Amino acid sequence: MSTYFLCLILFCVGLYCLLRKRNLIKIIIGIAIVEYAVNLFFILVGYRMHGRAPILHREQEVLNMVDPLVQALVLTAIVIGLATTALLIAIAIRIYDKYGTFDITKINKLKG
Amino acid sequence: MIELHLLLLFMIVAAIIAVEVKDLISSVVAVGAVGLGLSLIFLILKAPDLAITQLVVEILCLIILIRATIKRDLPLIKSGRWHFNTFSTLLFIIIFLTLAYVSLKDLPAFGYPILRVAANYLKEGFIATGAANLVSSVVLDFRAYDTLGEATVLFTAVMGVLVVMRRIGRKHE
Incomplete structure (x- = not known):
């Protein structure tokens, strides 16, 4: 219970950064922190007390393994997170080349 | 823990x-x-x-x-309604945390998951796929379409990065 709540506090730190900062790089960092928190929450939900990793062994009985399904889902999500972060950074670098700043209130020349 | x-x-x-x-x-x-x-x-x-x-x-x-x-550079500007905006953001986050604390009590306790879907994978994973690592058996066999979609998203993002970062555009003939 307290573990879930600490994970949510990490999520809220990222959310505060996302809502309140005006620098584009800080906003991307906030998105990354939110993503870490969500991945961690999935793995926490799938953990089984005194479980072991879901890898079979010859002499070992399958008794008490952690959930392999959430691990597979999060494995997908981590890789997609890297790709989207790279795309965001590329767009931010192009915006810096055009406007000379990362401040989101100065980027207002989009209207034709 | x-x-x-x-x-x-x-x-x-x-x-x-x-x-x-x-x-x-x-x-x-x-x-x-x-x-x-x-x-x-x-x-x-x-x-x-x-x-x-x-x-x-x-x-x-x-x-x-x-x-x-x-x-x-990093512009650090505190102009505008800085106090009001910070206060409203913090208020929203506190409301969010309170509601989340109430709703977290309905989850199963930490360390005791339900395992309704995954129990089947744990039981039949090795017989059905022959992979000793059950995570890779889920990624590559039971949910292979999911992995295909992931690869699609990955290559789309890489193409987007290449298009955005390209220096010289193609000239008109």
Whole structure:
């Protein structure tokens, strides 16, 4: 219970950064922190007390393994997170080349 | 699970430092600390595949972020309705945390998952697929269409990066 709540506090730190900062790089960092928190929450939900990793062994009985399904889902999500972060950074670098700043209130020349 | 709580507290402190520090490079390094702590937590929670992947992804992410931030300025402006905006954001987050605390009580307790879908995979995974690693049997066999979609998203994002970062456009004939 307290573990879930600490994970949510990490999520809220990222959310505060996302809502309140005006620098584009800080906003991307906030998105990354939110993503870490969500991945961690999935793995926490799938953990089984005194479980072991879901890898079979010859002499070992399958008794008490952690959930392999959430691990597979999060494995997908981590890789997609890297790709989207790279795309965001590329767009931010192009915006810096055009406007000379990362401040989101100065980027207002989009209207034709 | 005292080490899990300590690592989570370390991650929260590093995240707050990453959000509040003024220098962009220091902020990026603090985000790297958060990601490496996450990798250690995956090891403690018995997910070795995820720990390896998170380590590699974190290093790549750090390199990309440093490429973006080096030699670029950071405007730190406190103009406008700074106090009002901060107060309303904090109020929203406090309401969110309270509602989340109430609704978290309906989840199964930590360490005792339901395993309604995964019990089947655990029982029949080796017989059906022949893979000793059950995570890869789920990724590559039971949910292979999911992985195909992931590869599609990945290549679309890579194409987007290449298009955005290209220096010279094609000239009209």
